[in-house]
Amino acid sequence: MPVERTEQRGVDELRKYYEVYETIGSGGFAKVKLGRHILTGEKVAIKIMNKKDLGEDLPRVKVEIEAMKNLSHQHVCRLYQVIETSTHIFMVLEYCPGGELFDYIVAKDRLSEEETRVFFRQIASAMAYVHSQGYAHRDLKPENLLIDENRNLKLIDFGLCAKPKGGLSYELMTCCGSPAYAAPELIQGKAYIGSEADVWSMGVLLFALLCGYLPFDDENCMALYRKIARGRYDNPRWLSPGSVLLLNQMLQVDPKRRLSVRQLLDHPWVMKDYNSPVEWYSRQPVYTHIQKPKYVIDECLNIETELTLTWRYDQTTATYLLLLSKKQKGKPVRLRPEP
Numbered sequence: 001m002p003v004e005r006t007e008q009r010g011v012d013e014l015r016k017y018y019e020v021y022e023t024i025g026s027g028g029f030a031k032v033k034l035g036r037h038i039l040t041g042e043k044v045a046i047k048i049m050n051k052k053d054l055g056e057d058l059p060r061v062k063v064e065i066e067a068m069k070n071l072s073h074q075h076v077c078r079l080y081q082v083i084e085t086s087t088h089i090f091m092v093l094e095y096c097p098g099g100e101l102f103d104y105i106v107a108k109d110r111l112s113e114e115e116t117r118v119f120f121r122q123i124a125s126a127m128a129y130v131h132s133q134g135y136a137h138r139d140l141k142p143e144n145l146l147i148d149e150n151r152n153l154k155l156i157d158f159g160l161c162a163k164p165k166g167g168l169s170y171e172l173m174t175c176c177g178s179p180a181y182a183a184p185e186l187i188q189g190k191a192y193i194g195s196e197a198d199v200w201s202m203g204v205l206l207f208a209l210l211c212g213y214l215p216f217d218d219e220n221c222m223a224l225y226r227k228i229a230r231g232r233y234d235n236p237r238w239l240s241p242g243s244v245l246l247l248n249q250m251l252q253v254d255p256k257r258r259l260s261v262r263q264l265l266d267h268p269w270v271m272k273d274y275n276s277p278v279e280w281y282s283r284q285p286v287y288t289h290i291q292k293p294k295y296v297i298d299e300c301l302n303i304e305t306e307l308t309l310t311w312r313y314d315q316t317t318a319t320y321l322l323l324l325s326k327k328q329k330g331k332p333v334r335l336r337p338e339p
């Protein structure tokens with residue numbers, strides 16, 4: 001079978017369930033296209049990976065798929081379906097039309113403290129949940145935070161995440177992530193705690209939101225590493241004393257002196273104007289087995305028999321989750337007529 005025909009068969013499998021439109025993003029070994037789920041009409045983002053281009057990145061894809069199957073949260077990009085063929089892996093994900101937080105910051109130069117607080121509370125909510133599930137993200141940056149249709153943030157790219165077998169208190173060794181956001185202990189090759197390294201990245205991210213540039217930056221990699229290890233940065237004059245203090249508490253070179261995510265959730269800066277801690281529990285239904293979800297299955301699929309669906313991340317999972325999403329958005333919950 002010539003290669004191109006085999007590859008076409010891979011894409012044909014995807015097109016059984018989804019219309020595929022333009023590329024909306026890319027990164028290294030994958031491109032992301034806008035799609036539409038034929039049965040529900042819902043827009044999705046389809047992360048497309050050609051196995052022959054993956055090489056040593058294949059384990060990273062498997063890590064991401066396994067992690068996203070276990071994560072269901074209002075500020076984590078939802079995985080609906082995984083389609084694997086002999087030539088491709090397709091991840092069907094929640095669509096975020098607002099694009100990357102990175103581009104949003106660039107477009108506005110920098111954000112006000114009030115607008116930063118809205119986004120930062122969502123980032124803290126996502127990270128507290130991800131850590132509660134035993135994962136460290138390890139690549140937190142504004143390019144990996146997308147804005148959905150309601151201007152809410154969704155965390156993506158769990159390809160570098162870690163779930164230590166002994167729990168998040170177990171030390172990690174792999175140096176990974178983007179240097180400018182990486183914690184000192186991580187770039188110095190020391191054993192580190194994933195959740196503590198994530199808090200450092202959140203501090204760099206908070207600085208980028210409030211200032212519009214990075215606290216530690218240099219074209220020369222070694223010079224950048226030295227700046228991060230030293231941990232010294234200048235606070236621009238527009239930062240409030242509260243912002244300066246919170247940044248200082250997150251950008252502590254010694255991870256044991258650094259704030260924890262839990263301490264962030266009710267930090268005075270985070271609570272300002274809200275007067276309530278960050279809600280980090282998942283608002284998404286988490287079923288291991290779906291027992292006949294009345295309002296979705298009966299209205300749409302008229303399945304009379306007792307339903308016990310397990311999350312296989314196949315067409316059934318995608319259809320159920322996309323119908324649930326429609327219902328949560330107040331859209332009529334029905335399927336498109338067969339073509």
Ligand SMILES: [NH3+]CCCOc1cc(-c2cn[nH]c2)ccc1C(=O)Nc1ccccc1
Nearest residue numbers: 025026027030032045094095096143156157
């Ligand atoms: N920096 C993000 C570029 C676009 O990438 C994505 C967009 C969406 C998306 C767009 N709309 N809704 C979801 C969902 C997932 C990704 C993604 O995982 N990209 C990626 C990560 C690592 C390596 C290669 C690619």
